[in-house]
Amino acid sequence: MKTEILKVVNLTKRFGGLTANSQVNLTAGEGEILGLLGPNGAGKTTLFNCIAGYYRADEGSVTFRGEDITSQSPEDICRSGIARTFQLVKVFNGMTVLENVMCGAFLRSYRVRKARSKAQEVIDFLELSDKVHIPAENLTLPDKKRLELARALALDPRLIMLDEVMAGLTTAEIGKAVETLSRICDMGITLVVVEHVMEAIMPIAHKVVVLDNGEKIAEGTPDVISSDPRVIKAYLGEKYVAARRQNQS
Amino acid sequence: MFSTEVILQTLVSGLLIGLIFSLVAVGLNLIFGVMDIVNFAHGEFLMVSMYISYWLFALWGIDPMFSIVVCAALLFLIGVVTHKVLIRRIMDAPMLAQIFATFGLMIFIQNLAFFLWKPDYRSISSSMVSGRFEFMGVYVGLPQLVAAAGALVTTGILFYLINRTELGRALRATSEDREAAALMGINTENMYSLAWGLGAACVGVAGALLSIFYPIFPQVGMVFGLTAFVVVVLGGFGSIAGAFIAGIIVGFVQVGSGLLFPPAYKMAFVFGLFLLVVFIRPQGLLGK
Amino acid sequence: MVFLRYKHYFIGALVVFFLVFPVIFQKSFAQHMMILIFMYALLAMAWNILGGYTGQVSLGHSVFFGIGAYTSTVLFMWYGISPWIGMIAGIIAAVAVSLVVGYPCFRLKGHYFAIATICVGEIVHLIFLNWQAVGGAIGLFLPIVDDSFVNFQFKSKVPYYYIIFGLLLLSVATTVWIERSRLGFYLRGVKEDQDAARSIGIRATRYKMIAMALSAAFTAMAGTFYAQYILFIDPGSVLFMMLSIQMCLMAVLGGTGTVWGPLIGAFILIPLSEFSRASLGGAGQGLDLMVYGGLIMVMSAYKPSGLISLFQKKE
Numbered sequence: 055m056k057t058e059i060l061k062v063v064n065l066t067k068r069f070g071g072l073t074a075n076s077q078v079n080l081t082a083g084e085g086e087i088l089g090l091l092g093p094n095g096a097g098k099t100t101l102f103n104c105i106a107g108y109y110r111a112d113e114g115s116v117t118f119r120g121e122d123i124t125s126q127s128p129e130d131i132c133r134s135g136i137a138r139t140f141q142l143v144k145v146f147n148g149m150t151v152l153e154n155v156m157c158g159a160f161l162r163s164y165r166v167r168k169a170r171s172k173a174q175e176v177i178d179f180l181e182l183s184d185k186v187h188i189p190a191e192n193l194t195l196p197d198k199k200r201l202e203l204a205r206a207l208a209l210d211p212r213l214i215m216l217d218e219v220m221a222g223l224t225t226a227e228i229g230k231a232v233e234t235l236s237r238i239c240d241m242g243i244t245l246v247v248v249e250h251v252m253e254a255i256m257p258i259a260h261k262v263v264v265l266d267n268g269e270k271i272a273e274g275t276p277d278v279i280s281s282d283p284r285v286i287k288a289y290l291g292e293k294y295v296a297a298r299r300q301n302q303s
Numbered sequence: 304m305f306s307t308e309v310i311l312q313t314l315v316s317g318l319l320i321g322l323i324f325s326l327v328a329v330g331l332n333l334i335f336g337v338m339d340i341v342n343f344a345h346g347e348f349l350m351v352s353m354y355i356s357y358w359l360f361a362l363w364g365i366d367p368m369f370s371i372v373v374c375a376a377l378l379f380l381i382g383v384v385t386h387k388v389l390i391r392r393i394m395d396a397p398m399l400a401q402i403f404a405t406f407g408l409m410i411f412i413q414n415l416a417f418f419l420w421k422p423d424y425r426s427i428s429s430s431m432v433s434g435r436f437e438f439m440g441v442y443v444g445l446p447q448l449v450a451a452a453g454a455l456v457t458t459g460i461l462f463y464l465i466n467r468t469e470l471g472r473a474l475r476a477t478s479e480d481r482e483a484a485a486l487m488g489i490n491t492e493n494m495y496s497l498a499w500g501l502g503a504a505c506v507g508v509a510g511a512l513l514s515i516f517y518p519i520f521p522q523v524g525m526v527f528g529l530t531a532f533v534v535v536v537l538g539g540f541g542s543i544a545g546a547f548i549a550g551i552i553v554g555f556v557q558v559g560s561g562l563l564f565p566p567a568y569k570m571a572f573v574f575g576l577f578l579l580v581v582f583i584r585p586q587g588l589l590g591k
Numbered sequence: 592m593v594f595l596r597y598k599h600y601f602i603g604a605l606v607v608f609f610l611v612f613p614v615i616f617q618k619s620f621a622q623h624m625m626i627l628i629f630m631y632a633l634l635a636m637a638w639n640i641l642g643g644y645t646g647q648v649s650l651g652h653s654v655f656f657g658i659g660a661y662t663s664t665v666l667f668m669w670y671g672i673s674p675w676i677g678m679i680a681g682i683i684a685a686v687a688v689s690l691v692v693g694y695p696c697f698r699l700k701g702h703y704f705a706i707a708t709i710c711v712g713e714i715v716h717l718i719f720l721n722w723q724a725v726g727g728a729i730g731l732f733l734p735i736v737d738d739s740f741v742n743f744q745f746k747s748k749v750p751y752y753y754i755i756f757g758l759l760l761l762s763v764a765t766t767v768w769i770e771r772s773r774l775g776f777y778l779r780g781v782k783e784d785q786d787a788a789r790s791i792g793i794r795a796t797r798y799k800m801i802a803m804a805l806s807a808a809f810t811a812m813a814g815t816f817y818a819q820y821i822l823f824i825d826p827g828s829v830l831f832m833m834l835s836i837q838m839c840l841m842a843v844l845g846g847t848g849t850v851w852g853p854l855i856g857a858f859i860l861i862p863l864s865e866f867s868r869a870s871l872g873g874a875g876q877g878l879d880l881m882v883y884g885g886l887i888m889v890m891s892a893y894k895p896s897g898l899i900s901l902f903q904k905k906e
Contacts, residue, residue: 132792144787161792341702392892400895407887417877574710
């Protein structure tokens with residue numbers, strides 16, 4: 055059993071009359087890839103933002119490596135060891151690739167030389183070396199996502215949270231991205247991945263949690279999840295479940 | 304502490320000048336509501352309108368009451384031209400560039416006025432609207448009353464235009480979602496020009512009305528412009544009704560502060576109000 | 592461009608030129624011009640730290656200029672304290688005010704922040720206008736004392752020239768240091784995208800405060816210098832909105848977020864305004880700023896990165 059690195063307990067978040075997350079419990083093991091799935095509006099991004107410190111949960115707690123981070127600010131959560139990417143990729147457009155990653159590297163050291171060499175390392179690891187001095191705004195979308203990931207990696211995080219990182223990528227690009235995520239996981243970094251694109255997350259996730267209407271409805275390995283009737287119902291509706299049952303009998 | 308007369312006088316004076324603030328702010332709000340751009344040169348549009356009215360009077364003896372139409376029309380044109388020549392290019396620029404574009408325009412227009420007409424204070428010496436009357440112990444200047452009434456009517460017309468006409472609906476659609484509006488067949492570029500034209504025209508009317516009793520000098524735009532920002536922030540960016548109510552409130556604050564503190568500090572209270580609103584309730588009274 | 596490769600020689604030559612300038616040009620007017628240019632350049636550099644690198648557009652910076660000027664002047668007039676100590680006191684006062692005002696204001700987004708700074712500037716202007724103890728609207732005349740370094744007063748313009756040049760060099764050195772250090776990267780990150788910056792551990796508010804403090808400090812320095820050079824201060828000369836606007840204009844025209852930008856802006860604006868004032872007299876009032884405003888408009892529309900972008904290679 056892997057040690058628990060992230061633990062979310064009874065997390066609830068409301069926006070006025072709408073309950074976006076209701077009593078959500080989940081854990082991520084160290085070095086694991088945890089997939090967070092669910093149809094649109096299920097509350098995935100809200101949960102994401104609660105963990106990352108952009109929203110304050112109304113009830114419940116988030117614990118990271120034994121430390122309560124429920125009410126920490128995004129910058130403090132980052133310092134604790136959690137990095138995140140954004141759904142609409144947020145790189146520093148006016149800076150070059152190297153400068154972007156250096157901004158991340160500066161977390162661990164204020165020395166420019168050290169930050170630069172660390173940034174270069176990460177850039178090489180993520181195969182962006184040929185674009186080192188290109189301004190971020192001139193990159194293609196997949197490269198921008200790669201850059202955002204590089205910047206996150208430069209923070210030396212223990213856990214990276216990825217918000218729909220596969221959105222907008224072609225099949226070939228998805229394949230490359232999946233391979234990159236595997237490599238990062240091999241380094242011992244835990245990944246929490248919010249995703250819509252099934253073929254991207256199912257092959258590599260160790261565990262999957264499915265949300266629907268703000269609640270957790272299923273948890274387990276990808277195989278178990280994909281044949282769970284509740285999950286199928288959430289994505290495809292009752293009729294599909296009934297049809298499948300009929301087909302099987 | 305103060306007699307009812309004094310308080311009443313303050314309220315009335317505040318209301319009258321407040322309505323003018325409302326009109327100026329409504330124009331500003333229209334532009335911001337439709338295209339998310341703060342027009343730092345708004346006060347200068349007012350100043351230009353006041354000068355137009357002044358020169359029409361000084362050169363051809365035209366009474367400011369008649370100049371209203373001319374000022375509104377000319378300012379409408381200026382607004383549209385500003386959009387087509389300058390604003391169009393900075394629509395998608397970073398915020399810094401947007402701020403500096405209208406800011407540069409403000410500097411340009413204000414100093415153009417300095418250059419052409421010197422810092423002298425001018426005023427319109429006679430108009431068919433003059434004198435004052437007394438009502439329940441309160442003195443009301445006729446020009447102020449007419450100006451306030453004019454502002455009220457104009458704000459009402461604008462409100463009607465925005466909320467009850469087809470054109471207004473198109474404007475509102477453009478402000479909600481540019482792309483969706485375009486997909487519906489609305490010419491968004493024309494909508495933006497219209498917003499600028501209407502916004503400037505509001506100020507045009509306000510300027511003509513003000514010129515009846517207010518001194519005219521190159522920096523007059525600054526004072527009203529800044530006050531308009533306070534009004535817009537208090538009322539809530541994007542809400543015409545909010546700007547209307549807020550204008551009156553700011554009018555009260557400005558005149559009212561003169562009761563308790565030396566008049567020199569008048570504007571300090573208006574600015575203080577801005578800071579207060581922006582820290583405590585940034586979305587304003589009725590803002591989105 | 593050849594200009595860039597020989598950058599260091601060019602800079603060295605410039606510095607040498609400015610060092611011997613007062614020896615070559617003995618005319619009082621020429622020296623006065625350069626002193627003004629240097630002082631405004633210092634102001635533009637100061638503004639640039641907050642406005643250019645951090646992206647927080649302040650239109651109320653004259654507050655710090657006035658605080659610097661009034662603090663050192665009052666300490667000198669009432670307690671006989673050397674204006675150099677007064678300058679340090681002015682810096683401390685300006686930094687304190689900047690932090691107190693900045694902290695709540697930094698929560699505001701772009702436009703709101705700019706307007707809030709205008710409001711603060713105007714409020715301070717009004718306060719000093721009515722504060723009789725420090726001269727009110729009339730202002731303060733500094734007493735003429737013996738020529739000396741300690742007194743920060745000289746009969747000749749030359750010592751003033753070197754002092755302001757030195758202060759300017761200090762601001763340039765500081766800006767260069769910022770640009771190359773982590774502080775510079777972090778400030779640019781905050782300017783580009785504050786949410787993204789926070790997600791990589793940058794404490795946005797803290798760094799904005801640092802930039803604000805540095806910016807206020809240099810502005811206050813210039814304020815003290817001004818007081819000692821002109822020997823008269825009043826709200827109209829050290830606390831007026833146009834000064835705040837000019838500080839911003841110079842940096843924007845030249846190019847925000849760069850070392851050279853504010854310098855270029857100052858070297859264009861000041862001669863322009865002095866020239867238009869000299870050649871056209873009262874009739875020329877406003878012409879310099881008109882040109883300026885026009886340039887800013889054109890810049891924003893076509894070349895938002897300022898004149899300096901004409902000299903920069905695009906990768």
